[in-house]
Amino acid sequence: MSDELALNDGKFDPAAPAETAKPAPADKWRARAHAVWKEIAGIFWLILAVLGFHSFIAKPFYIPSESMLPGLEVGDQLVVAKYAYGWSFISPTLPNPVAMWHDLVQHKPQESWGVQLPFIHGRLFGRLPERGDVVIVTPPGRNTDYIKRVIGLPGDRIEVRNGVVFINNVPVKRGPLHYVDLPDYGGVALTGQEYGTTCDIPGGLQGPETRHFCRLPLVRETLPNGRSFETVDLSSATPGSDPNYYEGDNYRPITVPADHVFLMGDNRERSADSRIALDQGGLGGPVPWEYIGGRAEFITFSKNGKATWNPLTWWGGLRGGRAGTSLHPARDK
Helix, strand or coil: CHHHHHHHHCCCCCCCCCCCCCCCHHHHHHHHHHHHHHHHHHHHHHHHHHHHHHHHCEEEEECCCCCCCCCCCCCEEEEEECCECEECCCCCCCECHHHHHHHHCCCCCCCCCECCCCCCCCCECCCCCCCCCEEEECCCCCCCCEEEEEEECCCCEEEEECCEEEECCEECEECCCEEEEEECHHHCCCCCCCCCCCCCCCCCCECCCCCCEEEEEEEEEECCCCEEEEEECHHHHCCCCCCCCCHHHCEEEEECCCCEEEEECCEHHHCCCCCCCHHHCCCCCCEEHHHEEEEEEEEEEEECCCCCCCHHHCHHHECCCCCCCECCCEECC
8 A cells, every 4th residue: 555655656557658758869860861862972972883785785975977878877875785895994894083073063075084094905705806896995095985887807808999898809899879968967057057068069969958858878898707787878979079088998908917906987989097197086096805895786876957946846856767787787698
């Protein structure tokens, strides 16, 4: 009885809910900091995963120029397999925040938003490209990607005579000259557009007055391994009438060194490739295989240049019939 009175006097009620202790301010701060850190760590691992995939599996590539017409048009977006020939010093994608700042904030155009590693000889799990592959390549001494086709392999003797490619003293098989009309060339009507060197030469290659298409003179080439593809041949279409006659139409014989490849664009008179010196924007001859960044696989989509900031124009800014196009050349049977 005395014990019960004592408990009542102390106002103890077993049925009453227990009070919850309020967290101290320091505990709240630690919990908030932990949540923020988890978010930062998640973003870090996500970025690392994206860069890893971009570096070693595949990456997107945008076509900014006409050097690979007709197969690749200005505005094509494609996928490049980074693992196709193994990996070299050129493979990793390493962002350069300083270059991004200069480009985006200070409006000082940069050659690349990436950091290039110092040259390292050889490739990990490396193998040479196959003749006819379309590859991305970084010119020695530069930090930007080109896209070209593999024409010569180690040991090949390469020569160009009046626009005809010779491999080991044998001319590459060429089909008849024919034409194709390419609509919305460069993404806009050709008048005043920035890409139009292919269609600005004389000889009737441009379209009618509205100039909404470019009439390309094509010749189909077949390499010794049977792989074939279309090339643009401006010189054959307008012999003697091009004021910008291309020096690469004649290239002295050279032998491709070991672990090198000889690369050319399909738009032969408008391509800075292995035929053109480095100081003129070309590749400076056969390129060491370490500078090959990957193999072009297929087109994902293509922009015709008509889209603006207005979302209503985005659908009309896509070229139809390009998505899924394979970039592996056909092989003659």
